Amino acid sequence: MAALRPRSGAATDAAVLDAIRRVPDTTRTALAAELGVTAVTVTNSVKRLLAEGLVVEVGRARSTGGKPASLLRVNTASRWSLGCTLELDRLSLVAMNMDGSLRFRAVMPLGASAAAAEDGRPAAPGAAEGPALALDEAALLERLRDLRTRIDDERGGCAGIGIADLRQDAAAAAHVRDLLQRELDLPTTFGSPALCAGLGSYWVGEQEESACLTVHLGPSIGAVVLSAGGPILPEIPGSSSLDHVIVDPEGPPCPCGGRGCLHQTSSNAADIRRAVQDGLGEELGLDPDGTRVITDHARLTEAAAHGHAGATRIVLDSARTIALVIGNIIGPLGVRSVVLSGTSISMAPKLYRDAVTASLRERAGALGADVHVAVSTVQPHPCSVGAAALALTTALRP
Numbered sequence: 001m002a003a004l005r006p007r008s009g010a011a012t013d014a015a016v017l018d019a020i021r022r023v024p025d026t027t028r029t030a031l032a033a034e035l036g037v038t039a040v041t042v043t044n045s046v047k048r049l050l051a052e053g054l055v056v057e058v059g060r061a062r063s064t065g066g067k068p069a070s071l072l073r074v075n076t077a078s079r080w081s082l083g084c085t086l087e088l089d090r091l092s093l094v095a096m097n098m099d100g101s102l103r104f105r106a107v108m109p110l111g112a113s114a115a116a117a118e119d120g121r122p123a124a125p126g127a128a129e130g131p132a133l134a135l136d137e138a139a140l141l142e143r144l145r146d147l148r149t150r151i152d153d154e155r156g157g158c159a160g161i162g163i164a165d166l167r168q169d170a171a172a173a174a175h176v177r178d179l180l181q182r183e184l185d186l187p188t189t190f191g192s193p194a195l196c197a198g199l200g201s202y203w204v205g206e207q208e209e210s211a212c213l214t215v216h217l218g219p220s221i222g223a224v225v226l227s228a229g230g231p232i233l234p235e236i237p238g239s240s241s242l243d244h245v246i247v248d249p250e251g252p253p254c255p256c257g258g259r260g261c262l263h264q265t266s267s268n269a270a271d272i273r274r275a276v277q278d279g280l281g282e283e284l285g286l287d288p289d290g291t292r293v294i295t296d297h298a299r300l301t302e303a304a305a306h307g308h309a310g311a312t313r314i315v316l317d318s319a320r321t322i323a324l325v326i327g328n329i330i331g332p333l334g335v336r337s338v339v340l341s342g343t344s345i346s347m348a349p350k351l352y353r354d355a356v357t358a359s360l361r362e363r364a365g366a367l368g369a370d371v372h373v374a375v376s377t378v379q380p381h382p383c384s385v386g387a388a389a390l391a392l393t394t395a396l397r398p
Contacts (some may be wrong), residue, residue: 012037014396016045017054018229020072021098022205027061027069048070051079054098054396072356074098079395081159082147083196083388084180085381086110086173087294088219089165092381096388097148100204106143137179138336144183161393163386164196164357166218166294191390193383194222194240195231197341199393200378200386202229211335214376215242216325216383217342219268219293223326225335229393234288243267245325262325266318268297268344275300280310293364297344312351319352323359331367343377349375 019031032042049055055077060068076099083143085092087110095104161180165173177188191199198214201207207214211227222240225232243263244256251260264270269290275281276288284303286296326338338356345352357373364370378385 002246003331012041013045016042016048017332017396018076018080020049020055024073025058025071027068027071031072036178037067037149040227054070076101077157078365079157079159079392081388081391081395082184082186083164083384084161084163084176084182084388085193085196085387086163086169086176089292089295091140091176092384093143093386094384096385096392098392100381100385100389101275102385103394104147107142107380107386108136108140108266122312135176140179141183145182148184158184158186160189162191162196162389162390162394164193164218164383164387166193166383168220187264187391187395189394191387191391192222192224192240193218193220194224196383196386197222197376197378198224198226198231198339198386199229200382200384201339201341201366203389203392204376204378204384206374206376208337210337211333212339213236213326213330213333214333214341215320217268217320217345218383221262221267221322223325223329225329227371242322243315245328247321247324262321266321268293271300271314271318272296274314275311277350278310278314284308284311294343298347301348303345303353305350310367315348315351316355319355320359321325323356327360327367330371331363336371338371338373339376340373341378341382343381345375346377 015035016031019034020026028039028042028046032039035042046055050057053075055068055072058073061071062068070161075099078098079105080095082098083094083096086259089110091107091108091110094102094105096102101286123352145378161184163173163177167173173190180186192264194214194216194371197216198212201214209228210223211232213223221242223242224240244254244261245264246258246260247265248260252264253259253266254261272293273288274287275284275286280286281288282301286299299313301315302316329335340356341354353373360367360371360373376382
């Protein structure tokens with residue numbers, strides 16, 4: 001592994017901590033070799049991490065003739081964080097330890113029209129209207145107060161809150177942030193769905209240290225390249241979206257000024273529209289008004305996974321178009337690992353993985369080598385877990 005650039009003590013501590021988290025029961029000597037720094041640098045960093053309670057010694061390695069080296073492991077209960085995902089029809093919350101294990105989770109209806117469409121019920125009593133948002137705030141606050149009891153018991157252990165906004169609604173996201181901060185009084189960090197999905201995948205060990213492209217399929221199609229658990233480029237608003245990548249210059253015009261943008265052919269909404277046009281709406285229980293985009297697309301992909309011919313045709317067409325864009329990204333960057341993420345993809349993982357793999361193999365000559373494609377298995381929601389990882393990463397890395 002290439003040597004690290006000169007870094008501050010805090011940055012070194014973060015790198016050492018992440019390495020110990022990824023490879024538990026490691027030694028100071030092994031850390032120095034992996035990170036490309038001196039033994040003294042690692043020793044000083046480990047001293048600080050032990051003093052902060054972030055790392056613990058868990059015994060001795062087998063002796064090779066001298067004094068046995070101490071084995072190091074992250075103290076998984078020393079820090080944890082809250083991850084929040086805002087979707088069109090639900091809000092997901094998870095509290096995650098440093099090893100990726102969950103200590104709390106909750107899912108709540110989000111959006112009166114979406115909740116009513118799901119099961120015919122009116123909005124929950126006490127639901128309050130926020131900016132572009134209908135949420136049962138009383139129920140949310142009850143869950144947060146239950147969580148706060150734990151925070152009060154372990155006040156120094158909670159690193160903060162991460163939020164992934166799949167609604168692409170800044171006012172709604174700010175409203176939820178204010179509710180969380182008002183009740184929990186913790187720092188809050190926002191991340192794109194793609195960034196959070198990538199971090200969640202990396203945090204639970206699905207990605208190696210080398211560069212990996214994560215593609216997240218939701219209401220918007222997003223992508224991010226992580227290397228050593230961090231994005232290779234800083235996030236700016238809209239930078240991770242693939243929606244307006246042009247895949248057909250002769251296609252329909254888009255408000256962005258282009259023609260034939262990816263979201264017009266391969267997004268969740270586009271697939272649902274095509275399914276309805278093909279006469280599958282009633283059979284699959286799809287809402288033609290598109291108020292349940294994520295839920296309906298999951299139904300479509302689940303039908304495809306079970307062999308429904310019409311649904312399979314739609315899903316494969318979209319997957320192949322997305323693969324075309326993936327190839328155009330990874331080729332110039334030299335990326336050889338791709339993780340696909342999203343609720344719909346998790347309903348038909350083999351279908352998406354095989355379709356993208358086959359498409360990329362057809363271009364292996366141009367890409368330089370075969371590309372490994374995997375589907376994220378992070379549960380209960382990759383973006384919620386990733387948002388919690390974002391909060392931990394933000395707190396532990398300078």
